[in-house]
Amino acid sequence: MSRFWSPAIQSLVPYTPGEQPKVDGLIKLNTNENPYPPAPAVEAVLRHFDSERLRLYPDPDCQALKQALADDAGLARNQVFVGNGSDEVLALTFMALLRQPKPLLLPETSYSFYNVYIDLFGIDARHIPLTEDFRIDLDDYCGENGGIIFANPNAPTSISVDLAALKTLLERNTDSVVVVDEAYVDFGAASATRLVEQYPNLLVIQTFSKSRSLAGMRVGFAFGHPDLIEALERVKNSFNSYPLDMLAQQTAIAAIEDKEYFTACINRVIETRSWTTEQLQKLGFEVLPSHTNFVFTSHPQVPAAELMQYLRDNKILVRHFTKPGIDNHLRITIGTTEEMEALISCLQAHPAL
Ligand code: PMP
Numbered sequence: 323m324s325r326f327w328s329p330a331i332q333s334l335v336p337y338t339p340g341e342q343p344k345v346d347g348l349i350k351l352n353t354n355e356n357p358y359p360p361a362p363a364v365e366a367v368l369r370h371f372d373s374e375r376l377r378l379y380p381d382p383d384c385q386a387l388k389q390a391l392a393d394d395a396g397l398a399r400n401q402v403f404v405g406n407g408s409d410e411v412l413a414l415t416f417m418a419l420l421r422q423p424k425p426l427l428l429p430e431t432s433y434s435f436y437n438v439y440i441d442l443f444g445i446d447a448r449h450i451p452l453t454e455d456f457r458i459d460l461d462d463y464c465g466e467n468g469g470i471i472f473a474n475p476n477a478p479t480s481i482s483v484d485l486a487a488l489k490t491l492l493e494r495n496t497d498s499v500v501v502v503d504e505a506y507v508d509f510g511a512a513s514a515t516r517l518v519e520q521y522p523n524l525l526v527i528q529t530f531s532k533s534r535s536l537a538g539m540r541v542g543f544a545f546g547h548p549d550l551i552e553a554l555e556r557v558k559n560s561f562n563s564y565p566l567d568m569l570a571q572q573t574a575i576a577a578i579e580d581k582e583y584f585t586a587c588i589n590r591v592i593e594t595r596s597w598t599t600e601q602l603q604k605l606g607f608e609v610l611p612s613h614t615n616f617v618f619t620s621h622p623q624v625p626a627a628e629l630m631q632y633l634r635d636n637k638i639l640v641r642h643f644t645k646p647g648i649d650n651h652l653r654i655t656i657g658t659t660e661e662m663e664a665l666i667s668c669l670q671a672h673p674a675l
Contacts, residue, residue: 324548326352327621329443330441330442330443333441333587334438334441334442335438335441336438337394337434337438337443338405339353339639340352340353340511341353341639342620343396344615345637346637346639347636347637348480348639348667349638349639349644349657349661349664350639350655350657351616351638351639351640351641351655351661351665352507352640352641352653352655353537353655354477354532354614354615354653354655355531355532355533355537355538355655356533356535356537356587356591357401357591357655357656357658357661358535358587358590358591358658359534359535359655360504360534360535360536360573360577361534361576361577361580361583361584361587362580362583363577363579363580363583364536364573364576364577365663366576367569367573367576368569368573371569371572373376376567376568377537378568380564380566380571381571381592382563382564382565383480384404384565384566384571386571386575387404387541387566387571387575388402388403388404388577389438390574390575390578391404391543391545391578393517394578395545396516396520397514397515397519397545398548400548400551401518401543401545401547402543402544402545402547402551403494403543403546403551403554403560404541404542404543404544404545404565404566404574405523405531405542405543405544405554405565405592406538406540406541406544406566406570406648407531407540407541407542407564408503408505408527408528408542408543409435409542410447410530410540410542410546410565411527411542411543411554412436412439412501412503412527412542412558413439415471415525415533415544415554416436416439416443416585417443417557418500418551418553418554418556418557419438419469419470419499419525419550419554420443420445420469420471420499420501421443421444422443422445422468422469422498423446423466424446424466424467424468424498425446425447425448425452425466425468426440426445426446426448426467426468426469426470426471426616427447427448427451427463427465427467427469427470427471428447428448428449428450428470428471428472429449429451429458429472429473429476429646430451430647431451431452431456431471431476431478431479431602431645431648432453432471432473432477433460433473433477433503433505434645436452436471437451443483444505444631445607446468446606447485448467449471449614450462450463452476452647454625456479456481456610456618456648457479457481457483457652458472458483459478459489460476460483460488460490460491461487462492463495464494467495467498468498469498469499469500469501469606470491470498470499470500470501471472471500471501471502471503472501472502472503473502473503473504473505473506474488474502474503474507474511474514475506475509475511475612475613476509476527477505477506477640477645477653478616478618478648478651478653479618479648480506480610480611480612480613480614480616480618480653481610481611481619482511482613484508484512484560485512485517487542488500488502488514488517488584489517489521489569489601490521492517492521492523492524495523496523497523498522498523499523499524499525499550500521500524500525501525501527502514502515502525502527502529503527503530504525504526504528505527505528505531505532505615506532506533506615506616507593507613508533508584509530509533509588509591509595509612509613509614509615509655510592510612510614511581511613511614512614513526513528513656514526514612515545515637516544516615518547518599520525521547522547522549522550523547524546524547524552524647525544525545525546526544526545526546527542527543527544528542528543528544528545529541529542529543529572530542530543530577530597532615533584533587533615534571534574534577534578534584535577535587536574536577538575539569539570539571539574540566540570541566541573541574542633552591552608552617553644559599559659566658580658591656593658594656594657594659595612595615595617596671597659597662598617598656598665598666599612599617599652601662602617602619602666602669605617605621605622605666605669605670605675606621606623606675607620607621608620609620615656616653616654616655617653617654617656618648618651618653618654618655619651619652620650622674623674623675624658624672624674624675625650626642626649626650626651626652627642628648629669630642630646630651632672633651633665633668633669636668639656640652640653640654640655640665641653641654
């Protein structure tokens with residue numbers, strides 16, 4: 323604490339991402355990374371990269387990457403924005419579009435980073451509870467507002483909303499921006515990407531960190547009407563006119579182009595998710611219906627905090643949130659088949675299961 327800190331900084335609780343411990347033999351199922359390596363095309367870019375080129379600045383407009391994303395989504399380049407991970411895209415979105423006189427609507431339980439931005443930028447926010455079965459009911463998002471944001475599928479609950487409900491929301495809120503954070507959408511949910519043609523108030527944010535196995539490269543992006551994209555570009559240029567480094571731009575393009583690998587990798591994660599869900603259910607766990615690369619689960623007899631510690635003692639890391647309402651659940655990332663088999667065997671050996 324310092325007398326030089328602004329009031330916003332004094333009360334700020336910084337976001338703490340999941341642990342990245344360096345322990346040999348640890349099975350890491352706590353931060354929703356992809357268990358499989360990036361596409362072979364990404365490896366080829368890295369292997370053949372000529373380091374001499376690093377003396378040059380990267381393309382500040384990320385034109386080739388934006389074009390590749392636009393082509394992949396069937397949109398135009400001026401409907402695409404890129405940033406250092408979707409966390410940066412979200413930060414710029416809060417700064418550029420969600421600091422409004424009317425309150426921002428968001429789920430009570432969602433990606434906790436939203437609240438860091440809300441506090442940092444002093445945004446008036448109304449948190450809307452999930453339903454009893456942990457769903458986002460978009461009908462609850464009504465009344466005067468200066469914007470709406472939620473993750474779809476939601477995190478850490480893993481459940482998705484359907485596009486019909488989203489369309490109704492967009493039509494009911496034509497005067498505010500609706501931001502849909504689709505960090506996990508590729509694992510089986512319906513993406514709202516194509517709706518940006520129809521709805522100028524929709525901004526869709528995605529990432530290369532999950533389905534493209536590039537969390538270490540920090541590449542995120544947004545699709546939206548050119549006016550929304552321009553707002554993000556204006557704020558971005560005020561801070562850092564080079565949003566992505568050269569390697570991040572090139573590896574991201576390679577990842578988009580390798581469509582076969584992408585699909586195969588997603589399908590493997592989805593298959594492993596089904597298997598894991600079945601096994602957990604056999605052990606008496608309740609598992610929410612997941613469209614993500616993780617499951618959100620609880621056991622009626624054994625408290626989640628105890629299970630988390632038990633797994634940790636056995637070198638398996640999963641995520642437990644202390645937030646009331648979700649504090650008896652575990653969020654378990656879908657790893658490789660072997661990792662999930664080890665998780666299930668470990669749980670089977672628990673004396674109370
Ligand atoms: N949105 C959600 C819902 C997330 O869970 C995450 C990952 N923690 C992010 C955005 C940010 O991902 P990244 O910055 O790696 O793109």
